[in-house]
Amino acid sequence: MVIKATETSEPRRWVVGITGASGAIYGVTLCRQLLAAGFHVHLVISDAGWRVLKEELGWNASHRLDCLDKAFDSAPAEGRMTYHPLNDIGASIASGSFRCEGMAIVPCSMGSLSAIASGASTNLLTRAADVMLKEGRPLLIVPRETPLHAIHLENMLKLARLGVRIIPAMPAFYNGPQSLDDIVNFIVGKTMDNMGIVHQLYKRWGQPNE
Template sequence: MSNPERWIVGITGASGAIYGVRLVQSLLAAGHFVHLLISDAGWRVLKEELDWQVTRRQEAIKEAFGDAAERIQYHPIQDIGASIASGSFRVKGMIIMPCSMGTLSAIAHGTSDNLMARAADVMIKEGRPLVLVPRETPMHAIHLENMLKLSRLGVKIVPAMPAFYYRPQTLDDIVNFLVGKVLDSLDIDHQLFTRWGEPNEHSVESTDEYDTNRPN
């Protein structure tokens, strides 16, 4: 890609850090440039779930993404003077994956008290794509009201809900499906999962046993 697109990716303290890591890997593999934000709680989850050595954060990012890390700009979460804090800095959009309910609430209420929330606020005010991937269950009324408020503002809410019609065999299959759904919502090409209706080794002919409605 001669002119790589710039995307912001946020990783918060919600469980499911692998989703955000796989998303960054996919964007880099497609030739894009990533502005990476990780909350303090997000760093803890990366350590707990993926064994990242979080005391040396830049080194941890380079180790995770290899040579492609040259196309990552990491921003400390408290750097409210960073480029992505301004609407005049051009990016294609932003994804927070996974998105904690605390971060989702901050965005819904426009608090902008750190760079994650501020960058998301910029996406909304500039009319740029913003995708949030909440990973929480069960959800109470405040969670749902905040998501409804953001959805009405044009924010895409993509809950971390795996599908099974494509017959996933591994945890990677499930992770790739969720990341692929996010990329689909942003019209970014990928080959992370087999789509409904595409030939695959698990396909079955329609019978009375199977619902022929197209899955989501």
């Protein structure tokens, strides 16, 4: 399922970034949903993101491609994944000529958010986000931090004014979550709503019980 970074002519592409904020399961679940929907996922993970994947999900960051294979092998064959190393600044997703639907950073640390807000393309993840901004493509950020101080809020406001969708990892309870999966699926579902992708991950307000 996971292949090394190569060019592809497939049109339905989303770039997904996973950074070092708590909540790595959000990014992993989003990737699985995109694969199931038939998208080609271009994945980039920060070094801190790999650390969180190890701490929260037990991934062995020393064998990264093996981890990705195990995590996404069960995904339906409709979608494909390309993994891009963080320091491969010459990867396809670093160029504005690379065509895709947009990028979602799930979860997004305050450090990565700050770099994006300041235009500091110090690695492939922040460069790909910068490309989305300069090309006018959708950029979605799922920040995960609490409490938030003024600099965090100012950076979010700056990006929101540029058209970035800020989707805080704040679960709702009107849908009666019964498990951790229900809470994760709500956040991923709200992200996919903003990506314009149809899903059935959570019960919407006013939707009758089945």
